[in-house]
Amino acid sequence: MSYHSISSGDKCLELFGKVERSKDYMINLACSLIKIPTINPPGLNYEEFVENAQTRLEELGLKTQVIKVPCDFPDRYILLGRTEKGKSLIHFHCHYDVVPSGDEWGFDPFTPIIRDGKIFGRGSSDMKGGIASVFLALKVLLELGIEENVSISLTPDEETGGQTGAKYLVENRLVKTEMAVMPEPSGIYNIWNSSKAALWLKVAVCGRQSHSALQSNILNAFEGMLKVALEFMNVKEEINKRDLGSIRGPEAILINLGGICSSGSAVNVVPGNATFTVDIRSMTEEGIEAVELEIQNRIRKLKEKDPKLKVYIKKLLKAHAFTVREEHPLCKLLEHCIKETMGMKPKFTTCPGFLDARFFNKAGIPCIAYGPGLLEASHSSNEFVIIEHLVTAAKVYALMVTHLANSKCRKKHVLHQIS
Numbered sequence: 001m002s003y004h005s006i007s008s009g010d011k012c013l014e015l016f017g018k019v020e021r022s023k024d025y026m027i028n029l030a031c032s033l034i035k036i037p038t039i040n041p042p043g044l045n046y047e048e049f050v051e052n053a054q055t056r057l058e059e060l061g062l063k064t065q066v067i068k069v070p071c072d073f074p075d076r077y078i079l080l081g082r083t084e085k086g087k088s089l090i091h092f093h094c095h096y097d098v099v100p101s102g103d104e105w106g107f108d109p110f111t112p113i114i115r116d117g118k119i120f121g122r123g124s125s126d127m128k129g130g131i132a133s134v135f136l137a138l139k140v141l142l143e144l145g146i147e148e149n150v151s152i153s154l155t156p157d158e159e160t161g162g163q164t165g166a167k168y169l170v171e172n173r174l175v176k177t178e179m180a181v182m183p184e185p186s187g188i189y190n191i192w193n194s195s196k197a198a199l200w201l202k203v204a205v206c207g208r209q210s211h212s213a214l215q216s217n218i219l220n221a222f223e224g225m226l227k228v229a230l231e232f233m234n235v236k237e238e239i240n241k242r243d244l245g246s247i248r249g250p251e252a253i254l255i256n257l258g259g260i261c262s263s264g265s266a267v268n269v270v271p272g273n274a275t276f277t278v279d280i281r282s283m284t285e286e287g288i289e290a291v292e293l294e295i296q297n298r299i300r301k302l303k304e305k306d307p308k309l310k311v312y313i314k315k316l317l318k319a320h321a322f323t324v325r326e327e328h329p330l331c332k333l334l335e336h337c338i339k340e341t342m343g344m345k346p347k348f349t350t351c352p353g354f355l356d357a358r359f360f361n362k363a364g365i366p367c368i369a370y371g372p373g374l375l376e377a378s379h380s381s382n383e384f385v386i387i388e389h390l391v392t393a394a395k396v397y398a399l400m401v402t403h404l405a406n407s408k409c410r411k412k413h414v415l416h417q418i419s
């Protein structure tokens, strides 16, 4: 790589030293953000979170704006922060919602605990820890007088598809930037430069509710649902057989059945309705479409055999895949900064989940994910983030901005410098 390492030497040490010395600021911030239970679904305490984060950004010296997303209750807010007006060199896109805590926690998920160099609490890895790293990077940059145009967004609803968060933000052109990074829990040794396509379905089978003693000729919706679910299982089995030994691993199509299911209302009532969800993941949209088509064919045949069967399929979410090439200047810049911070090259991998980054890429803004959290810890009980990883991520983010700022000063765009 021919790269003028403008932040190396003394400047780099100064930057890293400042990040290290402000570690407590970041730990306190991460804990205070975790304490606000922004649980989604349904989308709780968003206003309180945004007010808190807005105050913190303004304390750092950023100009802020809160946008209320037009949608049903509960209210949704997007927080924007920037150092200057106009198009930013780099944008940090964060989501502030967290998944419900679930059970099996050894402590209150919203009262963070610091132990063994880790912060424990819901959202610590995904992604309030990452938000704190970005805030620390901004704090240090502003203290060093590096005030190039940098922006940040904090949006809700990523955990339920991002329609009323990142999608609204991007489609309404509320962010103007050259490139974007998401501090999602990729781990500090890894860059997510691509993510899978996803399709979420809700399958409903309708019968007629009646007394369980009088069920002669009516369809039991639960029994109908089992027949339909069996067809999904058959498709899944066929895919598994086909993929075995060839495209197993991140490339494989994954189908999760029954994430949520429901049926009937009482033991002595024939269920009139039964539903189950399906989650399909694939590297390509074509992979998802092939599964959809196969399912439609099978259900059609099922209905031909049993005309009483009423099946309705509702699309809950459709997320397209994206890839930012490893040779892309944004990937090169991030790779370079990680190497400069940690002395080792990161890996480029595909995020197994879907990312808000897809909305940016679709709109022509290159966006990848790199953050301090761990995917294994995310969404699980006793979620945690390693404090040293928060520090490392903050250094990497600050270094990215420094490189971009320096290259702008020299009137040569960084994108042409990295090769």
Ligand SMILES: [Zn+2]
Binding pocket: 095, 126, 127, 158, 184, 185
């Ligand atoms: Zn996340």
